[in-house]
Amino acid sequence: MKEIHTLGVILRPSTPELKEYFLEFQSLAHSLGFEVLLDSISGGMINRNGLNFQDLCQYCDALISIGGDGTLISTARRSFSYQKPILGINMGHLGFLTDLQKHEVQSFLPNLKTGNYNITNHMMLEGKIDDKTSFFALNDIILARPNDASMIHLKAYIDGNYFNSYYGDGLILATPTGSTAYNISAGGAVVYPFSHNLLLTPICAHSLTQRPLILPANFTIDIELGEQGICNIVIDGQENKTLKSEQKISIKTQKDGAKLIHNIHWDYFKILKEKFHWGDYE
Numbered sequence: 053m054k055e056i057h058t059l060g061v062i063l064r065p066s067t068p069e070l071k072e073y074f075l076e077f078q079s080l081a082h083s084l085g086f087e088v089l090l091d092s093i094s095g096g097m098i099n100r101n102g103l104n105f106q107d108l109c110q111y112c113d114a115l116i117s118i119g120g121d122g123t124l125i126s127t128a129r130r131s132f133s134y135q136k137p138i139l140g141i142n143m144g145h146l147g148f149l150t151d152l153q154k155h156e157v158q159s160f161l162p163n164l165k166t167g168n169y170n171i172t173n174h175m176m177l178e179g180k181i182d183d184k185t186s187f188f189a190l191n192d193i194i195l196a197r198p199n200d201a202s203m204i205h206l207k208a209y210i211d212g213n214y215f216n217s218y219y220g221d222g223l224i225l226a227t228p229t230g231s232t233a234y235n236i237s238a239g240g241a242v243v244y245p246f247s248h249n250l251l252l253t254p255i256c257a258h259s260l261t262q263r264p265l266i267l268p269a270n271f272t273i274d275i276e277l278g279e280q281g282i283c284n285i286v287i288d289g290q291e292n293k294t295l296k297s298e299q300k301i302s303i304k305t306q307k308d309g310a311k312l313i314h315n316i317h318w319d320y321f322k323i324l325k326e327k328f329h330w331g332d333y334e
Contacts (some may be wrong), residue, residue: 053167054115058087060103060112060136062127063094064119064143071098073143074118077157084162109134114164114313121143125288128174128190128310139164139313148232148323151314160315170316173309174229174245175269179287180302181295187287190310193303194286195275195295196222196255203258205278210271219276220257225250225273225303232327234289240264246321250305268304271308276300 061082063070074090078321081088089112102184109131115138117124122139140150141157175318177189177205197204197255206218226235231243231251240253241264248269254262267273276299277283283295293303325331 053169053171053323055167056113056137056164057085058089059116059164060091060108060114061094061118061261062091062105062108062115062282063097063195064123065093067119067129067143068097070118070143071100073154074098074100077116077118077141078159080158082168084165086161086164098324103147105130108147109136112136114139116141116254118143119150121147121149121307122290124149124312125190126290128176128312129188129288129290131175132188132306135308135311137311137313146315148327149229149312151312151318156315164313168235168313168316169325170313170318172246172314172318173291173311175227175248175309176223176306177227177250178304178306179285181285181293182299183302187291187293188306189230189280189288190227191288192224192226192234192235194224194234194255194284194289195301196221196284196286198284204281204283207276207278208252209276210267212272212274216262217264218257220256220262222283223275224253224255226253227305230288232324238264239309241266250303260282272304274302275298288327289314 054208083219090102092102092104115136117127117140126327129317141152142150159170179187208216224235228243228247229245235253238253238255250267253264277297280297
């Protein structure tokens with residue numbers, strides 16, 4: 053793998069107590085010969101100088117996300133067009149995507165200098181409302197009812213051909229990486245994260261015949277409302293948009309994915325076993 057020399061750091065928002073760990077990380081990285089750049093929003097949070105996110109992405113060789121999976125997902129979405137590899141340091145709990153625990157950083161960081169690491173490519177979704185500005189998702193794009201008092205009616209098209217109508221609380225369109233997020237809570241399958249698939253999972257469907265569906269990644273899915281009203285669009289649980297009755301949202305996969313840095317012994321199935329406690333009672 054390519055040797056990495058300049059690190060761009062993003063901290064979990066609204067967590068000023070990360071200042072102490074950032075200074076510790078910065079000191080370690082400098083001692084190993086790395087240049088460390090800090091995102092300006094993160095810098096403002098801990099009273100340090102930083103670069104705006106676009107400059108950070110241009111000047112660094114890799115991005116370091118310090119927080120949890122949510123911080124890493126946000127970093128992947130915001131930096132997607134720059135195609136920089138991302139290393140996640142887990143300061144949270146679940147940690148499906150963040151590779152390193154805090155105590156592992158000191159032993160792993162020198163590997164970035166020598167290229168002794170792996171990069172995994174995680175499929176991304178691109179969404180457009182009425183063919184306007186694109187937005188991207190690493191986990192999922194969710195179409196949900198606007199309030200708790202009513203169902204929503206969604207009409208789905210695959211490659212321009214009418215396919216199905218969904219009545220219920222909404223519809224999840226997920227990547228294989230996102231299969232262990234909201235998708236699994238709604239009854240969807242766990243899918244190997246490097247599969248090339250697009251997952252459609254209804255949320256509390258008002259019909260027993262509506263089941264989760266796994267499609268090849270080369271299809272384009274168009275969704276429109278089946279009746280007057282609005283629909284909430286939630287992107288990776290972090291950004292919200294609105295779909296109106298006269299609009300259409302198109303969702304497709306991207307050729308390039310998010311590039312995540314892992315140690316060479318990273319094992320997805322070991323993570324599944326640990327997080328879901330599979331095999332604990334055998």
